[in-house]
Amino acid sequence: MSTLEIRGLQVSVNTDAGAVEILKGVDLTIKSGETHAIMGPNGSGKSTLAYSIAGHPKYSITGGTVTLDGVDLLEMTVDERAKAGLFLAMQYPVEVPGVSVSNFLRTAATALRGEAPKLRTWVGEVKDAMEALKMDPAFATRNVNEGFSGGEKKRHEIMQLELLKPKIAILDETDSGLDVDALRIVSEGVVRAKEANNLGVLLITHYTRILRYIKPDFVHVFANGKIVEEGGAELAEKLEANGYAEYVGS
Amino acid sequence: MSLLTTNYLTPTGREEAWRFTPLKRLGGLHDGSATIGNRQSLILKEAVAGVKFERISRELSPSPVESDDVVIQRVREGATNVATLTIAPNTEVAEPIFLARAVHGLDTAELSRVRIELSAHSHATIIMENTGDAFIAEDIEFVLAPGSNLTFVSLQEWSSKSTHLAKHHAIVDRDASFKSITVTVGGSLVRLLPSVEFVGQGASCELLGVYFATEGQFFEHRMFVDHAVPNAKSRVNYKGALAGQGAHTVWIGDVFIRAAAEGTDTYELNRNLLLSDGARADSVPNLEIETGEIVGAGHASTTGRFDDEQLFYLMSRGIELSDARRLVVRGFFNEIVTEIGNCDIQDRLMNRIDDELAKAGS
Numbered sequence A: 001m002s003t004l005e006i007r008g009l010q011v012s013v014n015t016d017a018g019a020v021e022i023l024k025g026v027d028l029t030i031k032s033g034e035t036h037a038i039m040g041p042n043g044s045g046k047s048t049l050a051y052s053i054a055g056h057p058k059y060s061i062t063g064g065t066v067t068l069d070g071v072d073l074l075e076m077t078v079d080e081r082a083k084a085g086l087f088l089a090m091q092y093p094v095e096v097p098g099v100s101v102s103n104f105l106r107t108a109a110t111a112l113r114g115e116a117p118k119l120r121t122w123v124g125e126v127k128d129a130m131e132a133l134k135m136d137p138a139f140a141t142r143n144v145n146e147g148f149s150g151g152e153k154k155r156h157e158i159m160q161l162e163l164l165k166p167k168i169a170i171l172d173e174t175d176s177g178l179d180v181d182a183l184r185i186v187s188e189g190v191v192r193a194k195e196a197n198n199l200g201v202l203l204i205t206h207y208t209r210i211l212r213y214i215k216p217d218f219v220h221v222f223a224n225g226k227i228v229e230e231g232g233a234e235l236a237e238k239l240e241a242n243g244y245a246e247y248v249g250s
Numbered sequence B: 001m002s003l004l005t006t007n008y009l010t011p012t013g014r015e016e017a018w019r020f021t022p023l024k025r026l027g028g029l030h031d032g033s034a035t036i037g038n039r040q041s042l043i044l045k046e047a048v049a050g051v052k053f054e055r056i057s058r059e060l061s062p063s064p065v066e067s068d069d070v071v072i073q074r075v076r077e078g079a080t081n082v083a084t085l086t087i088a089p090n091t092e093v094a095e096p097i098f099l100a101r102a103v104h105g106l107d108t109a110e111l112s113r114v115r116i117e118l119s120a121h122s123h124a125t126i127i128m129e130n131t132g133d134a135f136i137a138e139d140i141e142f143v144l145a146p147g148s149n150l151t152f153v154s155l156q157e158w159s160s161k162s163t164h165l166a167k168h169h170a171i172v173d174r175d176a177s178f179k180s181i182t183v184t185v186g187g188s189l190v191r192l193l194p195s196v197e198f199v200g201q202g203a204s205c206e207l208l209g210v211y212f213a214t215e216g217q218f219f220e221h222r223m224f225v226d227h228a229v230p231n232a233k234s235r236v237n238y239k240g241a242l243a244g245q246g247a248h249t250v251w252i253g254d255v256f257i258r259a260a261a262e263g264t265d266t267y268e269l270n271r272n273l274l275l276s277d278g279a280r281a282d283s284v285p286n287l288e289i290e291t292g293e294i295v296g297a298g299h300a301s302t303t304g305r306f307d308d309e310q311l312f313y314l315m316s317r318g319i320e321l322s323d324a325r326r327l328v329v330r331g332f333f334n335e336i337v338t339e340i341g342n343c344d345i346q347d348r349l350m351n352r353i354d355d356e357l358a359k360a361g362s
């Protein structure tokens, strides 16, 4: 049983014109097995929240705390956070030229498990994970995300989620850019990971479609750098119908 | 032993061709003050069918194409014979041909002339392994007859005390193709001048290279591709990494498309990865075009540091910073190193690159 606890998180981004405050005090608690959806307008700071929990160097934490099972995540390096059980499926997964998917996955698994996986079982593990996401085995020899279509990148993220078995996963718009079939395939991957590892999920999305597959226990409305309303799955339906006008104070 | 005596125009450092090179570190190869020994280090490691390797006296060897490089002029004056490797016509040499220099002598300089001749419609891969303590000036000429095909891999894995100056000049005839892969990871000062001269239509060349300079090392790669005939194709792609105080690399890519060279297709690229402060990468692509009737001509040059987004992505999967950097650097070089097509050498080089990176403490 794990708990990711975010308290009063304030984050700014460093720009040429100085630091700009983006997150203005975020409070959120995610436990194993729970699914939290975050919905909110463009530019409201959802990716900033995801990246700053994962430790992206572009952001400065100016206040608040983030802990995983009581341990301070903000003091850890990016890889230490992953080792502590955190996973971020990125909105825009990064291309790494010259590094093959299979080499990347094996290096990551070795780092996370503390020893190199046995070659015999590992090959099968990767093959199964790729099959489950309906990825062509040829992807294993391709360079990480290089030349992948938008949808292929997202499948690759969820394939890693299943393979690397974190405790808490943040999925930043994993559903964006997916066709209807891919949305189902990717969603099923997330549900499998939840069932297999009692994963806690923070799912950032603009659409209710994905929530039909991955049922949220909680829905949070994010606007202007903080959570402005919380509710159950029904809140998502309301947002889809009415938009965010009442939250952005226009 | 002898001293070179002819009066050449000794470079001052102001000449375009010498402006980046630290002349003081050439051990007198440029001004004639170097003491010349009579070492002849080049060997053919194993005899191969269809391949002839012999030393031919200078008088009996065809004259090389003129060079305005003073060091090369001195090599031609000083070297009395030419190590000559010939591939018989219509021969396809399946296995790579290994040439090697394992030198141990820094007190006197070696002047070496080499001629590699591919007869019509022959195909071969030659791998030249340079190791040890060297003080050497080398003049290699490749002559590719029509329809021939050569891949030449030159590995500079010298000790950190070595000085190596070389011209690698290829004369490429009709429908022949020349591919060179230059790897420079060792030496105190290495200056290589790869050049290609197309003399028949439909000829092509691919000049690839990787280099990794650490503290105090100077590596210069200065190429010249001369498109003098129509419908020839050239590609240049060099990638380098630098780390440590005083690491300095120079890449110059001169491509000349003469008026007669209609239908030319050329592209050159140099990318440098700066892994620490105190290192300097000079990169100068230069394209001179005398005809507009070409298929394509372009160049690009970039010098940058580690990409934070790449490191973040890898680290967010649990990979430590040092391992993430190693993956990125290996990935950076991978595209060219895999072109060597020999797993043992590729593994050796990748391990060497890991070591250089570790040594640089980055």
Ligand SMILES: Nc1ncnc2c1ncn2[C@@H]1O[C@H](COP(=O)(O)OP(=O)(O)OP(=O)(O)O)[C@@H](O)[C@H]1O
Pocket (backbone or CB within 6 Å): A013, A014, A015, A020, A022, A040, A041, A042, A043, A044, A045, A046, A047, A048, A049, A091
């Ligand atoms: N380097 C920067 N300089 C200035 N503003 C920045 C910088 N980086 C991010 N921002 C701003 O931070 C705000 C939050 O961005 P973020 O990516 O977190 O939004 P988001 O909620 O994920 O939006 P979307 O739904 O479009 O993905 C945006 O207004 C963005 O322009």
Ligand SMILES: [Mg+2]
Pocket (backbone or CB within 6 Å): A046, A047, A048, A091, A172, A173
């Ligand atoms: Mg976003």
